[in-house]
Amino acid sequence: MSRFSLFSLARNALFRHQHWQPTWRDAAPRDAYDVVIIGGGGHGLATAYYLAKLHGINSVAVLEKGWIGGGNAGRNTTIIRSNYGLAGNAPFYEWSLKLWEGLAQDLNYNTMVSQRGVLNLFHSDGGRDAAARRGNAMRLHGIDAELLDQPAVRRLAPYLNFDHARFPIQGGLLQRRGGTARHDAVVWGYARGASERGVDIVQNCEVTGYLRDRQGAVVGVQTSRGRIRAGKVGLAVAGNSSRLAAMADLRLPIESQVLQAFVTEALKPVIPGVITFGAGHFYISQSDKGGLVFGGDLDGYNSYAQRGNLPVVEDVCEGGMALMPMLGRAHLLRSWAGVCDMSMDGSPIIDRTPIDGLYLNGGWCYGGFKATPASGWCFAHLMATGSPHPIAADYRLDRFASGYLIDEKGQGAQANLH
Amino acid sequence: MRIPCPYCGDRDHHEFVYRGDAEPSRPDADDEVFAYVYLRDNPAGWLKEHWYHAQGCRQWIIVERDTRTHEIAAARSAREDGR
Numbered sequence: 001m002s003r004f005s006l007f008s009l010a011r012n013a014l015f016r017h018q019h020w021q022p023t024w025r026d027a028a029p030r031d032a033y034d035v036v037i038i039g040g041g042g043h044g045l046a047t048a049y050y051l052a053k054l055h056g057i058n059s060v061a062v063l064e065k066g067w068i069g070g071g072n073a074g075r076n077t078t079i080i081r082s083n084y085g086l087a088g089n090a091p092f093y094e095w096s097l098k099l100w101e102g103l104a105q106d107l108n109y110n111t112m113v114s115q116r117g118v119l120n121l122f123h124s125d126g127g128r129d130a131a132a133r134r135g136n137a138m139r140l141h142g143i144d145a146e147l148l149d150q151p152a153v154r155r156l157a158p159y160l161n162f163d164h165a166r167f168p169i170q171g172g173l174l175q176r177r178g179g180t181a182r183h184d185a186v187v188w189g190y191a192r193g194a195s196e197r198g199v200d201i202v203q204n205c206e207v208t209g210y211l212r213d214r215q216g217a218v219v220g221v222q223t224s225r226g227r228i229r230a231g232k233v234g235l236a237v238a239g240n241s242s243r244l245a246a247m248a249d250l251r252l253p254i255e256s257q258v259l260q261a262f263v264t265e266a267l268k269p270v271i272p273g274v275i276t277f278g279a280g281h282f283y284i285s286q287s288d289k290g291g292l293v294f295g296g297d298l299d300g301y302n303s304y305a306q307r308g309n310l311p312v313v314e315d316v317c318e319g320g321m322a323l324m325p326m327l328g329r330a331h332l333l334r335s336w337a338g339v340c341d342m343s344m345d346g347s348p349i350i351d352r353t354p355i356d357g358l359y360l361n362g363g364w365c366y367g368g369f370k371a372t373p374a375s376g377w378c379f380a381h382l383m384a385t386g387s388p389h390p391i392a393a394d395y396r397l398d399r400f401a402s403g404y405l406i407d408e409k410g411q412g413a414q415a416n417l418h
Numbered sequence: 419m420r421i422p423c424p425y426c427g428d429r430d431h432h433e434f435v436y437r438g439d440a441e442p443s444r445p446d447a448d449d450e451v452f453a454y455v456y457l458r459d460n461p462a463g464w465l466k467e468h469w470y471h472a473q474g475c476r477q478w479i480i481v482e483r484d485t486r487t488h489e490i491a492a493a494r495s496a497r498e499d500g501r
Contacts, residue, residue, distance in 0.1 A: 242460035253456040255438065256485070301436045302485050304462040309419045309488070311432035344456050400456040413455050416436060 003108050023188055024195035029202045029225050033061045035383060036221055036230035038207050038244060040064025041073040042183075043361055043368065044236035045190035045201070046376020047383070049107075052197035054377075055384035060199045061230075062191075063223060065206035069187030072239055075306070075338030076369040077261050077293050079274050079285060081118040081178035082143050085134045088394030088406040089347065090141040095391050096374030097143075097177060103373060109189030111181050112288060116273035118178030119148070119156065121323070123167040123279045131173040131278075138175070146174045156272055159326050167279035167322060179273055180285050186372060209247050210358070217356035218248065234359040234383050236375075239339035240304075241362035248355050252362070253344040253400045255415035258299045259366045260308040260337045262316065264330040266290030275323070282319030284327075292330060294320060298340065298366070300416045308337040340366045346418030347406035350378050351388065351397040359383050360397060365418055422493045425475040437468035440480050440496070462486055468496060 002008055002021065012020055035051060037044045040062045051057045062068075080100050082093035103111045122131045128147075135145035149171045154162060162169045191201055202225065211220035211227060220229035235244050245252050267290050276283040284294035296316035299308045313335065320327045343349060343363030348371065353360050361379040364371060378392035388395075394406055400413075411417035419431040442454050465485050470478050478496035483489065 240462070242458065243462055246459070246461075251453070251457040251459060253458070255458050255460050256462070301431075302438065302460065302465055302467065303488065304485050305488055309431065311430070401452045415438070415458075 024191040024201060027061075027200035027202055029061060029063070029205060029223070029228050030200065031227075032220070032229040033200070034059040034231045035234065036060075036228060036232070037062045037234045037236055038221065039071075039236035040068035040191075040201060040203065041071050041236065041238075042069070042186050042190065042372035043238065043364075043375045043379070045187060045194055046372050047234060047236055047361065047379045048199045049190045049194040049197070050376050050380035051384060052194055052199055055380060057384055058198035060194070061228065062194065062199060062201050063205045063207060063221070063228075064201070064203050065224075067203050068191055068201060069184050072338045072340070072368060073183055073187050075261070075336055076183060077283070077285065077295050078180045078183045078287075078369060079118065079178070079283070080113070080181050080370040081175055081274070082370075083118060083120065083134065083138055083145065083173070083175045083178065084408060085137040086406055086408055087141075089408060090138065090143060091391045092374055092378070092395075093371065094141060094143050095377070096371050099373035099377065100181060101177070103186070103189070107189035107193050109185060109192055111185045111189050113179065113181045114288070115177050115179040117174055117176045118274040118276070119153070119172045119174045120276045121153065121160075121169050121172040121278040123164075123170060125170075127278050128170055131171070135173050144175055144177050146176065148172045148174050157275060159270070159324060160275070161323060161325055164322060172278075180287070182288070183369065190376070207244065207247075215356070218358040230357075232357055232359060232383055234361060234379060236361045236379065238341040238362045238364040238368050241341050241360065245353070245360070248353070248358055250353060250355065252360075254363050255302050255342045256304055256339050257301065257342045257416055258303040258305060258308050258337045259295065259340050260299065260312055260316070260335055261293065261295040262335045263287070263291040263293050263333050265333050267292065267330065277319050277323040280315070280319035280322065282316060282323060284320065284324065291333065292327070298342070298416055299337075304339050306337050306339055340364070342415035342418060344400060344413045344415055345405040345407045346409055346411065348375070348395050349397050350375065350382060350392045350395040352382065353397060419488050419490075421469060421479075421481055421490060423471050423474060423479060424493055424495050425477060426471065429471070429474055431469075433471060433473035434469040435472045437470060440466045440468045440499075464491070
């Protein structure tokens with residue numbers, strides 16, 4: 001496949017853009033592969049890309065039941081950040097952010113990474129203490145963090161409701177390197193890079209079961225497009241991890257819950273980066289097209305429906321109006337929902353399963369998008385070498401039994417609290 | 419989504435607190451506690467689940483709901499199950 005450059009753009013412009021080639025190869029499945037990845041979202045495609053690029057494993061298929069990027073990769077709010085406080089999380093998400101920073105060059109595909117900052121506001125002395133503690137934890141991990149006082153926040157976003165009677169804005173914790181990326185460009189960029197290295201991307205191919213040998217090990221998959229044998233099978237199907245695990249008689253510490261998001265009509269540039277409300281659950285950013293993209297809490301019950309209910313719409317809009325009253329003048333264009341793999345401690349799982357040949361990448365809760373590059377990087381490492389990558393070593397499946405939970409929010413063992 | 423509370427009638431789900439899958443029950447053996455606390459069937463389809471009518475009759479009820487469509491087939495008091 002040809003490289004994208006100013007030169008290739010000019011050359012194609014000369015020929016009235018008649019000769020652009022397909023970005024990636026829509027493959028038919030072969031009988032056997034070294035590795036089969038189930039799930040053609042960002043994580044699955046990134047895994048295939050890094051398997052081929054870093055580990056020299058090119059006999060790889062990515063199986064997708066619909067079209068690539070049509071699941072949660074296309075249903076998130078595209079925020080990237082690494083403002084985590086726990087040792088199990090911070091190095092992983094920081095590596096992910098570093099990969100984001102070089103992703104467009106690495107993939108030769110414009111992922112539209114826009115580091116305009118992520119600002120977490122606080123509204124009380126206790127909130128300031130928590131923000132300072134988190135910021136210090138980040139800096140100890142070598143991640144950028146700045147504690148802003150109220151005048152500094154005012155300079156960034158003068159339209160916020162600073163003098164709210166109950167939740168006055170006292171300041172915020174800013175990660176300047178955070179921001180947003182273009183969700184479908186990430187999916188297509190990884191698909192192009194993987195396809196270029198020989199990976200087969202197979203769409204409309206739903207996995208309906210596993211092929212097992214006499215010892216019970218997984219040696220392939222049964223799909224809607226036939227049987228495919230595989231040396232190793234990796235799940236990257238967050239939202240549906242429990243369903244794919246159940247086909248192998250495996251129960252996971254995961255519940256599927258629904259998270260809604262919203263976008264307004266396109267407006268002139270007004271919001272620098274991402275702003276989050278510290279007294280309720282509300283976060284907002286502005287897309288490159290100008291729409292204000294925002295969201296809030298989970299709906300709070302098990303769901304695979306990819307749509308939510310009105311109480312959360314109301315709650316999100318109340319949060320938005322409390323933080324940013326001008327939001328009430330904008331027209332809401334669309335709302336949607338994604339099915340989130342809510343793990344019981346709010347952190348992901350990248351690990352082998354008790355079944356030989358079957359590997360799990362899931363439990364991303366509602367933080368999977370920002371993790372896409374590092375998730376693929378670490379899952380590829382695990383599947384290629386058989387041992388976990390050091391920065392993802394704590395994302396074990398057995399941590400729930402052993403007690404080594406990574407409970408970033410400190411909420412306990414209930415999926416809908418994270 | 420409206421939940422047909424057996425005591426109060428059809429009420430908005432906003433009035434309820436969700437607890438989740440109603441199937442797991444507290445085990446006697448220590449080595450089964452992990453599965454009880456953490457592991458879930460998490461089906462895409464019909465699920466029996468506990469809801470607490472916090473802003474109504476304050477009773478626990480068991481709702482049978484399809485997680486793919488949010489359709490509700492039945493709701494009854496959790497007491498009927500001896501919980």
